[in-house]
Amino acid sequence: MKFPKLSAPTLLLLPAIIVLAAVIVLPLLFSLYSSFTPFRLTKPESIWVFIGVRNYVSVLTNYEFWAAFGRTVLLLTIALNAEMFLGLGLAMLVNKATRGQRILRTLMMFPMMFSPVLVGFQFKFLFNDNIGFINNALQSLGLTTNAIPWLIDGNLALFSIIIAEVWSSTSVFAILILAGLLAMPQEPVEAARVDGCTPWQTFRYVTWPYLMPFAFIAMTIRSLDVARAYDIVKIMTDGGPAKRTELLWTLVGRTAYSDARMGLANAMAYISILLSILFTVYFFRKLAAARQQIGAEW
Amino acid sequence: MDKNSSHRLKRRWLKVAHFIGLFLAMLVICMPGLWIVLSSLRPTVEIMAKPPVWIPRDISLDAYRAMFGGAGQGGIPVWEYFRNSLIISITSTIIALIIGMAGGYAFARYKFKGKSGVFLGFMLTRAVPGIALSLPLFMIFARVGIIDTHFAMILIYVALNVPFTIWLIDGFFRQVPKDLAEAAQIDGCTRWQAFWQVEFPLAGPGIASAGIFAFLTSWNEYALASQITRSVNSKTLPVGLLDYTSEFTIDWRGMCALAVVMIIPALTLTFIIQKHLVSGLTFGAVKG
Numbered sequence: 082m083k084f085p086k087l088s089a090p091t092l093l094l095l096p097a098i099i100v101l102a103a104v105i106v107l108p109l110l111f112s113l114y115s116s117f118t119p120f121r122l123t124k125p126e127s128i129w130v131f132i133g134v135r136n137y138v139s140v141l142t143n144y145e146f147w148a149a150f151g152r153t154v155l156l157l158t159i160a161l162n163a164e165m166f167l168g169l170g171l172a173m174l175v176n177k178a179t180r181g182q183r184i185l186r187t188l189m190m191f192p193m194m195f196s197p198v199l200v201g202f203q204f205k206f207l208f209n210d211n212i213g214f215i216n217n218a219l220q221s222l223g224l225t226t227n228a229i230p231w232l233i234d235g236n237l238a239l240f241s242i243i244i245a246e247v248w249s250s251t252s253v254f255a256i257l258i259l260a261g262l263l264a265m266p267q268e269p270v271e272a273a274r275v276d277g278c279t280p281w282q283t284f285r286y287v288t289w290p291y292l293m294p295f296a297f298i299a300m301t302i303r304s305l306d307v308a309r310a311y312d313i314v315k316i317m318t319d320g321g322p323a324k325r326t327e328l329l330w331t332l333v334g335r336t337a338y339s340d341a342r343m344g345l346a347n348a349m350a351y352i353s354i355l356l357s358i359l360f361t362v363y364f365f366r367k368l369a370a371a372r373q374q375i376g377a378e379w
Numbered sequence: 380m381d382k383n384s385s386h387r388l389k390r391r392w393l394k395v396a397h398f399i400g401l402f403l404a405m406l407v408i409c410m411p412g413l414w415i416v417l418s419s420l421r422p423t424v425e426i427m428a429k430p431p432v433w434i435p436r437d438i439s440l441d442a443y444r445a446m447f448g449g450a451g452q453g454g455i456p457v458w459e460y461f462r463n464s465l466i467i468s469i470t471s472t473i474i475a476l477i478i479g480m481a482g483g484y485a486f487a488r489y490k491f492k493g494k495s496g497v498f499l500g501f502m503l504t505r506a507v508p509g510i511a512l513s514l515p516l517f518m519i520f521a522r523v524g525i526i527d528t529h530f531a532m533i534l535i536y537v538a539l540n541v542p543f544t545i546w547l548i549d550g551f552f553r554q555v556p557k558d559l560a561e562a563a564q565i566d567g568c569t570r571w572q573a574f575w576q577v578e579f580p581l582a583g584p585g586i587a588s589a590g591i592f593a594f595l596t597s598w599n600e601y602a603l604a605s606q607i608t609r610s611v612n613s614k615t616l617p618v619g620l621l622d623y624t625s626e627f628t629i630d631w632r633g634m635c636a637l638a639v640v641m642i643i644p645a646l647t648l649t650f651i652i653q654k655h656l657v658s659g660l661t662f663g664a665v666k667g
């Protein structure tokens with residue numbers, strides 16, 4: 082027997098490639114195929130019927146789908162920006178602290194240990210209109226007399242979900258930006274101060290460009306699992322009330338498992354996969370660019 | 380007031396503001412978790428009380444006793460879920476680490492064509508949302524007949540963890556200077572020996588933290604587990620948490636207690652790796 086000689090890196094990467102191909106790429110190809118069929122779980126033979134792009138057409142002309150799509154993009158935009166700003170603020174606060182930094186850093190990582198399911202459940206508990214901490218606190222402080230229906234009113238529910246999402250992921254940004262702050266050389270900051278920069282100018286033109294790659298690493302990590310919002314939403318509202326918090330992912334899950342329309346759900350899933358991949362590639366390239374800029378300037 | 384003392388006053392104010400800001404931020408971060416712990420120790424009557432009872436009067440471990448005692452409260456088999464979670468998470472972590480070490484070493488030490496492309500490709504597989512992946516996996520696994528088994532979940536979690544493990548381990552191997560392994564080889568080690576006796580021990584702590592990270596991902600995963608696991612055979616804790624909700628009522632106290640049980644291993648493990656995790660992720664942030 083003769084094997085073609087494989088180079089060392091190929092050999093080392095082979096197990097990873099095999100596993101990823103078997104568990105992720107192949108199933109995805111299969112689901113790509115089934116998105117062109119009217120496959121229903123209840124009618125297994127329907128997998129062999131080819132209907133072309135009809136699923137995609139019906140998805141793309143579906144109002145509910147676009148509503149969910151828009152809501153997902155809105156949620157991600159608000160949540161990611163808020164996480165970025167709050168994370169930056171938190172990192173600067175902790176960085177300024179003169180004592181107890183170790184303890185503060187540990188506390189800061191607290192939300193990262195929570196599984197998204199736990200985050201969802203915990204905020205469902207806190208935002209409960211009847212026995213939740215938030216309403217209890219507001220009422221005890223006399224700020225409001227009646228219970229605010231946090232998870233029952235459509236707009237408030239989306240707001241509550243954003244709060245939960247931001248709470249759980251801000252620490253990713255904070256931790257990584259703090260790492261950047263700690264690794265930063267002090268001379269440029271001092272030089273800027275000597276040259277008469279205001280604190281804002283120092284931050285804007287010296288500190289911030291240096292922190293950029295760290296912020297983008299955080300963004301890349303977050304974009305790798307933006308879909309963790311699925312768990313949170315699933316637990317907190319399950320897409321309700323009246324589909325006012327339905328995101329792309331919960332819609333996919335509902336179409337696939339409750340309505341058993343796998344073919345249609347796969348077509349939707351493909352659109353959501355493209356969205357995630359777009360996010361990831363975008364931030365990955367930003368990361369590379371920011372890295373190069375830093376490399377050129379320092 | 381002269382300029383000096385007004386400056387000093389301003390500084391003091393800033394210091395106080397900084398302290399208050401920090402305190403508030405930490406309060407927001409820690410409050411929800413502490414509230415869960417507190418609620419798990421209180422009787423249901425007190426949780427449900429209207430007007431709210433702020434100072435707990437009746438603290439007990441009843442919820443935990445009910446959960447782990449026999450069939451448990453409401454017949455939720457927490458022990459089985461716990462066992463499933465442990466088996467699935469530990470096995471998948473070990474396999475993912477072995478595969479990740481091989482991959483990470485390849486990225487850190489070799490130059491080959493399309494390196495960054497392959498790396499990005501690996502990362503993109505991680506970007507596929509769990510729920511989207513669960514549809515084809517559900518169909519295939521149902522056909523093969525491994526729905527609701529440990530094997531299916533382990534397989535999935537290995538694939539889920541490999542990309543990130545490679546990213547982390549790649550970073551840790553790069554921090555080990557290349558010269559060390561080369562020196563060992565000059566002294567008569569084979570490449571294999573040089574790896575195990577020089578590079579592996581130096582990257583060891585980092586690899587351990589990559590392992591803990593992989594463990595936590597499997598421990599916490601929900602979207603896929605909720606579709607692939609069906610019964611006591613393979614249900615994990617995050618899926619089990621939903622057993623406490625029924626159509627109209629939620630057993631808040633029981634849920635809080637289970638949440639605490641879930642969070643304790645995660646808390647301890649994250650605490651151990653925090654330093655290595657950040658350095659592994661950010662290595663090469665500046666040097667490229």
